[in-house]
Amino acid sequence: MCRLTFSHLLAVVSTLSALTSATQSPPACFESSCYRPSDVIRRDVAIIGGGSSGTYAAVALKHLSQSVVVVEQSSHLGGHFDWYSTPTSAEPIQYGVQGLWNTSVVRDFFARFNVSQQGLPAEQPPDVYYDFTTGTRVQNVSSMLGLSGVVEQAYRFPGLRFSTQLQHPVPNDLLMPFGQFVERHGLEDEAFGVYSNPITDGLVDILNQSTLNAFRALNPAALAEGTGQALVGDYSQLFTRATSELGTNVPSVSGQYSQSVHFLATDSPASAFVQTE
Secondary structure (H helix, E strand, O other): OEEEEEOEEEEOOOOHHHOOOOOOOOOOOOOHHHOOHHHEEEOOEEEEOOOHHHHHHHHHHHHOOOOEEEEEOOOOOOOOEEEEOOOOOOOOEEEEOOOEEOOHHHHHHHHHOOOOEEEOOOOOOOOOOEEOOOOEEOOOHHHHOOOHHHHHHHOOOHHHOOOOOOOOOOOHHHHOEHHHHHHHOOOHHHHHHHHHOHHHOOOOOHHHOEHHHHHHHHOHHHHHOOOOOEEEEOHHHHHHHHHHHHHHHOOEEEOOOOOOEEEEOOOOOEEEEEOOO
16 A cells, blocks of 8 residues: 555546445555655645556646656556567557547657657548438538538537536537437538548447537547547557656556555545555
């Protein structure tokens, strides 16, 4: 068990319950004197989760002269970006997440660590489109793939750009089915572009989803930069170099704890207790 003392907390895992176990009892002692000095870490910010968001946050905060500690359950940073190194090859085998959105934030992060990047290659043949009501092939489909109107509408709700922080009460536009929203705002010509965009792959029956879910899937931040294409690169190199830049001034409590993080709710500074055995 170690104690983290901090002024701010960033929980950047997909769900905090992934790190917090209800079966683990809280520590018997909340005082620093109950722990070895080497097990007490004092920092400005504690980041729970060392995935892509947590790593990015740690690098950014260090650049802003904030002291940081990262709590990560894996033995290395990167989260769902994972890789395996074989004894016979210098090239790591990457598995897990295969791409990042092609936005300036992502491109700049790659460039910061001098890691090359490229668009996700398309290995499938060109799509052919047919109107099922007539059985005839549809030409000039590219005119239906623009999303400028959808992006303009999505930016009416700035809280959706990088999160789901919504105003209260939630606007009716976000609660209605996306098909109804499309009709209300005259976006019929872009509906097919929404449906066929790689960003929305996997969102079943998008016209009957809530507009909120549709906008979350569309990722307006990526669309506003004019691309839905994913970027690929050597993620092992990216996160290894990020770890090196963070260095010993940003310790990572990683690869040791048994899914147990307990928080002591107090005024600043606050404390977190991380099970490491």
